[in-house]
Amino acid sequence: MTTKIVYGLIILTSAILAVANIALQAYLIAVLAIISGAIWLLLQVKTKEAPHSLFFVVFLGLTLLGSLRNLPIPFMLLALTLDLAAWDLSRFQTRINSEEQSASKTALELKHAQKLAITVSIGFVIALLPTYVHLSLNFVVFLLVLLLLMLILRKSILYLRKEVKISR
Amino acid sequence: MKMPFMLILSSIFGIIILGVISLHADVVVLSIPLVAYLFAAILRRPEEIKLSVTREIYPEYVPEGMPVTVKVTVLNQGASIDELVIEDILPKGIQQIDGTSSRIALLEAGSKMEFEYTIEAQRGDYKGYEVLVKASDFLQLFELALIYRTSTHLIVYPPYTKLDRIKIRPPQTHGFAGPIPARQGGVGIDFWGVREYQTGDSQRQINWKLAARSNQELYVNVFEQERVASVGLIVDARLRTNLVSQSGSLFEYSVRAAASVAENFLNDGNRVSLLIYGSEMSRVFSGYGKSQRDRILRALANANPGVNYALESLMHLPTQIFPAKSQIILISSLLPEDIAIILRMRSQGYAVMVISPDPVAYEATTSQEANDLAYRMANAERSFILQQLRENGVQTVNWRVDQPLELAIRETVSHQPAIAFNHMVKM
Numbered sequence: 114m115t116t117k118i119v120y121g122l123i124i125l126t127s128a129i130l131a132v133a134n135i136a137l138q139a140y141l142i143a144v145l146a147i148i149s150g151a152i153w154l155l156l157q158v159k160t161k162e163a164p165h166s167l168f169f170v171v172f173l174g175l176t177l178l179g180s181l182r183n184l185p186i187p188f189m190l191l192a193l194t195l196d197l198a199a200w201d202l203s204r205f206q207t208r209i210n211s212e213e214q215s216a217s218k219t220a221l222e223l224k225h226a227q228k229l230a231i232t233v234s235i236g237f238v239i240a241l242l243p244t245y246v247h248l249s250l251n252f253v254v255f256l257l258v259l260l261l262l263m264l265i266l267r268k269s270i271l272y273l274r275k276e277v278k279i280s281r
Numbered sequence: 282m283k284m285p286f287m288l289i290l291s292s293i294f295g296i297i298i299l300g301v302i303s304l305h306a307d308v309v310v311l312s313i314p315l316v317a318y319l320f321a322a323i324l325r326r327p328e329e330i331k332l333s334v335t336r337e338i339y340p341e342y343v344p345e346g347m348p349v350t351v352k353v354t355v356l357n358q359g360a361s362i363d364e365l366v367i368e369d370i371l372p373k374g375i376q377q378i379d380g381t382s383s384r385i386a387l388l389e390a391g392s393k394m395e396f397e398y399t400i401e402a403q404r405g406d407y408k409g410y411e412v413l414v415k416a417s418d419f420l421q422l423f424e425l426a427l428i429y430r431t432s433t434h435l436i437v438y439p440p441y442t443k444l445d446r447i448k449i450r451p452p453q454t455h456g457f458a459g460p461i462p463a464r465q466g467g468v469g470i471d472f473w474g475v476r477e478y479q480t481g482d483s484q485r486q487i488n489w490k491l492a493a494r495s496n497q498e499l500y501v502n503v504f505e506q507e508r509v510a511s512v513g514l515i516v517d518a519r520l521r522t523n524l525v526s527q528s529g530s531l532f533e534y535s536v537r538a539a540a541s542v543a544e545n546f547l548n549d550g551n552r553v554s555l556l557i558y559g560s561e562m563s564r565v566f567s568g569y570g571k572s573q574r575d576r577i578l579r580a581l582a583n584a585n586p587g588v589n590y591a592l593e594s595l596m597h598l599p600t601q602i603f604p605a606k607s608q609i610i611l612i613s614s615l616l617p618e619d620i621a622i623i624l625r626m627r628s629q630g631y632a633v634m635v636i637s638p639d640p641v642a643y644e645a646t647t648s649q650e651a652n653d654l655a656y657r658m659a660n661a662e663r664s665f666i667l668q669q670l671r672e673n674g675v676q677t678v679n680w681r682v683d684q685p686l687e688l689a690i691r692e693t694v695s696h697q698p699a700i701a702f703n704h705m706v707k708m
Contacts, residue, residue, distance in 0.1 A: 204421065236314035
């Protein structure tokens with residue numbers, strides 16, 4: 114199951130970046146995206162132990178380049194989210210590669226895919242919000258809001274972890 | 282810090298810095314999915330591992346080369362773990378032949394995980410095992426590793442071959458019937474002598490030919506009694522008598538020979554004791570039966586060659602621990618200075634047999650240089666040692682370990698009959 118998802122994610126990431134760059138007539142970057150995707154896919158098919166982190170960084174760079182060249186941000190976010198998921202799942206696949214096929218392995222794969230899907234979806238949705246909601250803030254106010262956000266984040270992590278413990 | 286964690290963290294900071302430098306808000310937005318990813322990992326990060334690891338090994342007492350099944354059960358007594366990697370660390374000398382000794386699984390609170398695999402172990406006594414446990418969040422950014430120790434006991438004893446009855450003739454035997462000639466007339470198979478007829482003797486025992494020659498006197502045949510005896514096995518575990526090659530250690534052959542000989546004598550009902558003389562002296566007291574065989578095999582499973590400067594020579598061999606006038610069987614590849622000690626044992630009244638795995642032939646087989654001068658000289662020196670022992674009434678088995686022990690004993694002992702007790706020792 115994981116293998117097929119990884120293949121799909123690599124193809125999608127590569128395709129989105131290629132299409133977006135072709136639309137911008139940046140053919141060289143489009144070709145680079147396709148070639149990187151093809152190599153990653155090939156290595157993934159052949160060895161299952163491709164240098165995932167390298168390809169993750171390559172696609173991250175391409176996404177950043179696209180953002181700097183004012184490509185539509187939802188596309189770039191989608192490409193980054195898919196790249197992140199592909200990287201995570203390919204690492205996961207390497208870890209479970211030696212494991213024999215069993216019910217527990219299937220359950221592990223399913224749970225992992227579900228949790229990852231939820232995580233990246235939430236990240237994608239939250240990241241989409243700033244593209245539709247625009248706020249003009251003073252830099253000092255921005256810093257204060259950032260500080261507040263970090264505190265809230267810390268508290269929420271502690272709270273959620275405690276909740277999880279109690280529910281167990 | 283794990284590499285993926287560092288990569289995500291540096292990516293987040295990199296994106297933010299790039300966005301700030303380029304004054305491009307869209308770039309900063311790209312960091313949000315990565316922050317969410319990191320947040321999820323922190324949320325699911327394992328804080329502690331509370332597991333109960335148990336191991337079953339069956340069978341726990343096996344000969345070398347037999348497959349052994351190991352079953353590991355892990356019970357989660359703490360919180361749910363997204364990804365748990367269990368790696369059973371195999372002790373040195375154990376080889377996995379089937380199944381897998383590591384597992385990765387999701388382990389809910391209170392649930393358990395089991396896995397089985399098959400191993401093959403070298404001779405030894407395996408007491409402690411380690412299980413490496415790694416718990417991590419489902420994104421594997423944070424990991425907690427622990428080592429659990431289990432104390433299941435596995436004893437792998439040396440394999441032994443069944444030998445034909447080894448003919449020995451110790452000066453003293455015990456009262457119970459057995460296969461060893463007792464040097465006393467009575468009920469037996471081998472002819473011992475004649476004596477005058479006494480009232481109550483069976484007519485079947487009368488030696489009619491002798492009676493016909495004598496003057497109205499009757500004589501009866503007397504046979505040699507056969508009884509059990511005490512046999513003391515000495516295994517030479519000195520490091521300097523051991524040879525190690527790519528194919529293995531000569532000491533392993535000594536251990537196997539000791540196991541075979543012990544089995545042989547115990548099967549005949551004899552009392553057998555064992556002394557392993559090497560880095561220390563470990564001893565199994567005299568006994569008989571299956572339980573004694575197990576005791577000896579356990580001691581042999583633990584035997585290893587070692588250095589002890591106090592025990593460099595057989596001079597300190599405590600022969601007095603063996604019953605007087607009993608049979609001693611020394612299993613050693615022999616050094617020239619050992620001759621005097623072995624002859625001293627003979628002079629003390631013991632019947633001595635030496636089973637000597639041939640180190641010269643062993644070295645020659647492994648090094649493929651059997652024709653050079655050094656080999657011939659070593660061979661001559663060894664032949665001289667063995668010859669001296671034979672001349673002094675020591676039964677000597679020169680065992681080329683590439684041949685079966687059975688063959689070596691049959692060939693050698695049949696040509697060297699057990700020496701009578703009162704044989705002169707040339708000192």
